[in-house]
Amino acid sequence: MSDLTRLTITAAREGLASRHFTATELTQAYIDAIEPAGDLNAYVLATPEKALEMAKASDARIAKGEGGRLEGIPLGIKDMFATEGVRTTACSRIIRNFVPRYESTVTSKLWSEGAVLLGKLNQDEFAMGSSTETSAFGCAVNPWRRKGSEQPLVPGGSSGGSAAAVAAHICAGAAGTDTGGSIRQPAAFTGTVGIKPTYGRCSRWGIVAYASSLDQAGPIARSVNDAALLLRSMAGHDPKDSTSADLPVPDYQAAVGGSIKGKRIGIPKEYRVEGMSPEIAALWDKGADMLRDAGAEIVEISLPHTKYALPSYYIVALAEASSNLARYDGVRYGERVDGRDIIEMYEKTRAAGFGAEVRRRIMIGTYVLSAGYYDAYYLKAQKVRTLIKRDFETAFADGIDAVLAPTTPSAAFGIGEKSGADPVEMYLQDVFTVTLNMAGLPGISVPAGRSSEGLPLGLQLIGHPFGEAGLFALAQVIEDAAGRFECHDKWWL
Amino acid sequence: MSVDQATVRRVAHLSRIAVTEEEVAHLQGELNAILAFVEQLGEVDTTGVEPMTSVIPMKLPLRADVVNDGDAAERVLANAPASEDGFFAVPKVVE
Numbered sequence: 312m313s314d315l316t317r318l319t320i321t322a323a324r325e326g327l328a329s330r331h332f333t334a335t336e337l338t339q340a341y342i343d344a345i346e347p348a349g350d351l352n353a354y355v356l357a358t359p360e361k362a363l364e365m366a367k368a369s370d371a372r373i374a375k376g377e378g379g380r381l382e383g384i385p386l387g388i389k390d391m392f393a394t395e396g397v398r399t400t401a402c403s404r405i406i407r408n409f410v411p412r413y414e415s416t417v418t419s420k421l422w423s424e425g426a427v428l429l430g431k432l433n434q435d436e437f438a439m440g441s442s443t444e445t446s447a448f449g450c451a452v453n454p455w456r457r458k459g460s461e462q463p464l465v466p467g468g469s470s471g472g473s474a475a476a477v478a479a480h481i482c483a484g485a486a487g488t489d490t491g492g493s494i495r496q497p498a499a500f501t502g503t504v505g506i507k508p509t510y511g512r513c514s515r516w517g518i519v520a521y522a523s524s525l526d527q528a529g530p531i532a533r534s535v536n537d538a539a540l541l542l543r544s545m546a547g548h549d550p551k552d553s554t555s556a557d558l559p560v561p562d563y564q565a566a567v568g569g570s571i572k573g574k575r576i577g578i579p580k581e582y583r584v585e586g587m588s589p590e591i592a593a594l595w596d597k598g599a600d601m602l603r604d605a606g607a608e609i610v611e612i613s614l615p616h617t618k619y620a621l622p623s624y625y626i627v628a629l630a631e632a633s634s635n636l637a638r639y640d641g642v643r644y645g646e647r648v649d650g651r652d653i654i655e656m657y658e659k660t661r662a663a664g665f666g667a668e669v670r671r672r673i674m675i676g677t678y679v680l681s682a683g684y685y686d687a688y689y690l691k692a693q694k695v696r697t698l699i700k701r702d703f704e705t706a707f708a709d710g711i712d713a714v715l716a717p718t719t720p721s722a723a724f725g726i727g728e729k730s731g732a733d734p735v736e737m738y739l740q741d742v743f744t745v746t747l748n749m750a751g752l753p754g755i756s757v758p759a760g761r762s763s764e765g766l767p768l769g770l771q772l773i774g775h776p777f778g779e780a781g782l783f784a785l786a787q788v789i790e791d792a793a794g795r796f797e798c799h800d801k802w803w804l
Numbered sequence: 805m806s807v808d809q810a811t812v813r814r815v816a817h818l819s820r821i822a823v824t825e826e827e828v829a830h831l832q833g834e835l836n837a838i839l840a841f842v843e844q845l846g847e848v849d850t851t852g853v854e855p856m857t858s859v860i861p862m863k864l865p866l867r868a869d870v871v872n873d874g875d876a877a878e879r880v881l882a883n884a885p886a887s888e889d890g891f892f893a894v895p896k897v898v899e
Contacts, residue, residue: 412879511860524859553865554858622842633819640820642892644883653895654820662822670821674831675838677819678807688842693855695848700856734834735841751859776860 315340316480334383338366353476357430382425387482393517402446405664415517433472441740443471454479458765467497474501492744495756499718499769502796510751511556514549522631539563566780572606577711581617601792614702620746626692633676700750718769722762
């Protein structure tokens with residue numbers, strides 16, 4: 312039955328509809344695949360009993376000729392999403408025993424379409440990181456390895472467990488979150504497809520908050536079509552999130568395979584950063600050729616404030632994080648460490664509960680918001696953010712339909728390689744992804760080639776606000792030309 | 805701008821995070837590396853530029869001013885490290 316895990320979601324749905332197999336058999340195949348994949352450390356909590364219960368309910372609905380768009384499809388969920396009755400930790404010690412009494416809007420939409428919960432997936436603590444190395448549960452491991460090497464590689468982050476699980480076929484698809492690249496960078500590192508939708512496209516209600524003006528949920532999947540299918544079920548207006556957009560959700564799958572003839576694709580010259588690896592530069596050119604061959608027009612554009620996206624991001628995101636994470640005080644939930652008074656209780660609780668990267672980010676955020684520094688840092692960063700968004704608006708007003716850029720500056724790196732003394736080295740991972748979060752725009756990462764060492768590399772397409780459908784059409788052209796990226800060497804077995 | 809060790813301690817206290825003496829020296833280096841990195845924003849001319857307040861233009865929606873949720877004390881307290889009689893329990897804050 313293990314080949315059931317090889318099916319795309321689209322193929323699995325057909326198999327279920329034509330009764331070739333049941334949702335219970337499909338779910339059991341994934342449960343059997345998760346069990347021996349412990350070396351990947353992709354799941355921080357597997358929920359096989361709940362999964363089988365949900366699959367049984369799916370089978371009953373399918374038997375009656377009912378069922379939603381994801382009926383019987385087994386998914387993994389990043390541990391940022393509150394799941395009712397299922398431990399949700401954001402991979403932090405400070406809420407390591409938190410069991411939500413409510414369900415996030417995005418996951419409840421997935422369940423109402425019939426999806427099955429396989430478990431909660433590893434990530435950087437509070438989504439703060441680009442490798443999953445900051446997880447309180449230890450690093451997730453990339454199923455891909457360099458040719459001829461057994462060195463363990465990171466799956467990227469922060470949604471690294473999600474990307475690793477999708478690539479390793481231990482879930483059919485996953486729900487992740489992206490604040491500065493946390494869906495797209497791990498997707499690029501694992502040969503999977505990941506989309507960060509427009510800010511407001513998915514509800515943030517019930518998702519552990521990191522930086523509220525940047526956070527968005529989105530899917531990671533094994534094909535463009537699967538990602539389109541998942542996003543349709545995740546997106547939509549929610550009165551419980553005042554920033555969620557009250558707009559209808561299009562049928563994204565209908566856009567997959569659509570013509571891109573005459574589309575104008577911008578190549579931003581500022582993304583050709585100093586020291587870009589020749590491999591990444593060549594991949595970028597190849598991607599432009601793929602789109603040109605399908606009838607798109609390739610145009611060089613300028614996004615002059617690109618280099619300021621990362622430094623302004625680290626002010627805005629950390630300021631918002633310091634405020635959001637103030638709630639972890641040992642009073643309402645989480646682990647408490649006693650002190651001689653309430654202040655000492657707070658300080659000891661937070662010192663013991665937060666990992667080093669989270670403590671560092673909260674402190675930077677606190678500093679840039681503190682009296683006397685607010686204007687110099689936070690206000691300045693928000694002004695630069697206006698300019699970053701204006702760059703894109705100008706390009707779009709000039710007739711550009713989408714922007715093509717690399718997703719990451721390199722292929723997946725080794726565990727421990729970038730966790731040295733200088734935190735900025737890790738932050739540079741987000742140099743191509745973070746601009747979109749700052750501008751609120753949608754972006755999709757799609758595998759487009761391999762490094763000389765055999766590792767997958769991704770390209771990123773950036774669209775107009777709420778232009779996800781157009782991105783799926785473009786991404787499918789790249790998938791058709793580059794093929795899908797399957798990790799065949801299951802070394803963890 | 806760079807921070808000295810007294811500032812690190814002050815920021816740690818504002819953040820309600822206890823730090824040891826050894827951590828202060830480490831954090832000073834790390835915080836200064838990040839602050840040096842963001843320093844480059846000074847190059848950008850932002851004269852007359854409005855700071856961003858909402859990344860996607862939208863009007864904040866208003867809901868009807870009626871009770872639509874609540875009566876969930878048990879659920880709210882379910883994850884509290886300490887609670888008593890339907891309240892969160894904390895160390896004594898008033899002498």
